[in-house]
Amino acid sequence: MGRKVGIEVSIAAADAAALCDVDVVAAYPITPQTHVVEHLAELVASGHLDAEFVPVESEHSAMSVCCGSVAVGARTFTATAAQGLALMAEIVYIAGSMRLPLVMFLSNRALSGPLSIWNDHSDAMMVRDCGWIQVFCEDGQEVFDAIIHAFRVGEDPQVSLPVMVNVDGFVLTHVIEPIEYWTKEMVQKYLPPFQPVSRLTPEKPVSMGAFGMPEIYLEQKMAHNVALLNSRPIIEKGWTELAELTGRKYSAVETYKVDDAETIILGMGTICSTSSLAVDKMRAEGKKVGLVKLRLWRPLPSDDLRRVLAKAKDVVVLDRAICPGGGNAPVTSEIRAIMYTEPERPRIHCMIAGIGQRDVTPDDVCAMVDMALSQSIKDYHIYGVRG
Amino acid sequence: MTKPMDHITWQEIEPGGVISEPGNASSYHTGTWRSQRPVYDVDKCIRCWRCFIMCPDAAISPDYENNRMVWNFDYCKGCGICAFECPVDAIEMQEEGE
Ligand code: SF4
Numbered sequence A: 001m002g003r004k005v006g007i008e009v010s011i012a013a014a015d016a017a018a019l020c021d022v023d024v025v026a027a028y029p030i031t032p033q034t035h036v037v038e039h040l041a042e043l044v045a046s047g048h049l050d051a052e053f054v055p056v057e058s059e060h061s062a063m064s065v066c067c068g069s070v071a072v073g074a075r076t077f078t079a080t081a082a083q084g085l086a087l088m089a090e091i092v093y094i095a096g097s098m099r100l101p102l103v104m105f106l107s108n109r110a111l112s113g114p115l116s117i118w119n120d121h122s123d124a125m126m127v128r129d130c131g132w133i134q135v136f137c138e139d140g141q142e143v144f145d146a147i148i149h150a151f152r153v154g155e156d157p158q159v160s161l162p163v164m165v166n167v168d169g170f171v172l173t174h175v176i177e178p179i180e181y182w183t184k185e186m187v188q189k190y191l192p193p194f195q196p197v198s199r200l201t202p203e204k205p206v207s208m209g210a211f212g213m214p215e216i217y218l219e220q221k222m223a224h225n226v227a228l229l230n231s232r233p234i235i236e237k238g239w240t241e242l243a244e245l246t247g248r249k250y251s252a253v254e255t256y257k258v259d260d261a262e263t264i265i266l267g268m269g270t271i272c273s274t275s276s277l278a279v280d281k282m283r284a285e286g287k288k289v290g291l292v293k294l295r296l297w298r299p300l301p302s303d304d305l306r307r308v309l310a311k312a313k314d315v316v317v318l319d320r321a322i323c324p325g326g327g328n329a330p331v332t333s334e335i336r337a338i339m340y341t342e343p344e345r346p347r348i349h350c351m352i353a354g355i356g357q358r359d360v361t362p363d364d365v366c367a368m369v370d371m372a373l374s375q376s377i378k379d380y381h382i383y384g385v386r387g
Numbered sequence B: 001m002t003k004p005m006d007h008i009t010w011q012e013i014e015p016g017g018v019i020s021e022p023g024n025a026s027s028y029h030t031g032t033w034r035s036q037r038p039v040y041d042v043d044k045c046i047r048c049w050r051c052f053i054m055c056p057d058a059a060i061s062p063d064y065e066n067n068r069m070v071w072n073f074d075y076c077k078g079c080g081i082c083a084f085e086c087p088v089d090a091i092e093m094q095e096e097g098e
């Protein structure tokens, strides 16, 4: 067992990447991801981590360097947030389609404008369809474990996909939490050396990133989609073996008091901690409320979600991104879509909250559930907006 | 890639669309693009090889036995570069089908 330390989550995340013995870190500092990159730079500069730290001039270059380094078979890590992700978005899609298994820590932050450095999920939703494995974390321990799990799963030759570890900016990145570190031996046991499916080497030339003519683009997209869907059993296996090592069992969809729940709150990331307190509060009032925490955003665990949600009368989705001019919001839209074909389906309410880090307390969650159940909100409701 | 591109199924795509067989451009027949065809006049030709060097699809080669240039129309895409470059106007572009 590793030692338990009280530490800032960003620093622990950098330590987790270092424990995985990354070969290359290419990143550009951006709030609220900065501490991750700073700490990795320190580890490399002080000789604690034998890696190439590439201080690129932009996030577009950061992701490009990452693609190149994975292509030659180097274990690669990066981190960014919001505008940084926007700048690298072009290459994020390319890393996905080229099946380059790097790991990225995304410190979730609202996209500008107006200029915001604070937390919501609009950045992650901007690259929703990039074809990466995408997970959302609720606490610091999850972040630490998720990074090691990400390398293990992404680099698995059956998967070979990049992994995005979503961590709520400030509300999670900057808090100090008790985190149980893995020992080097545990990581070595869990994470085999990186053996890329194909590698750029003069010994056996290959072409990567070739043109997708109209005759072949569709087939390549299909192959990528199937690879992402098929990563699911490997993701689960990674969690099972992680549980054997650490005693902590993760799953794609986690539930809290849902067994007899008539109303289920569904969210991703830190809002789930807040919501669990709201569930306790409403349970104390005799209300049959439960919580579903969606950890695995891509590939979407539709089967598990259907099984859990079909039993409820109402599902209140807490969405942390606004979809201007749209029908609802990103998470709700998926939940509504997968439940539509179910013979018995709950009413699905869309509550947009916590945008640009507007505070969401357990009382706010209770209020949103009350509103959803008592008012006829058609498509979506933006909670807490003045006026 | 032993198959033409438009016969490959998604199951046959290499992970990440990697092309692991170098030089497979030869399996792609650019000749299907051609709307104009170079017509060669062996009597005017001075065998300078400029067309051979300039052709972007390596569709022209010298035929030593017959002392002339020859065209591989599987790859000639009809761009007209050879006709433009020929110093003695020994190549003329003509509409396909004429
Ligand atoms: S027309 Fe273009 S492709 Fe065809 S032989 Fe001439 S240079 Fe080559």
Ligand code: SF4
Pocket: B044, B045, B046, B047, B048, B049, B050, B051, B052, B069, B085, B086, B087, B088, B089, B090, B091
């Ligand atoms: S460029 Fe013209 S003259 Fe020179 S080899 Fe070709 S056809 Fe002959």
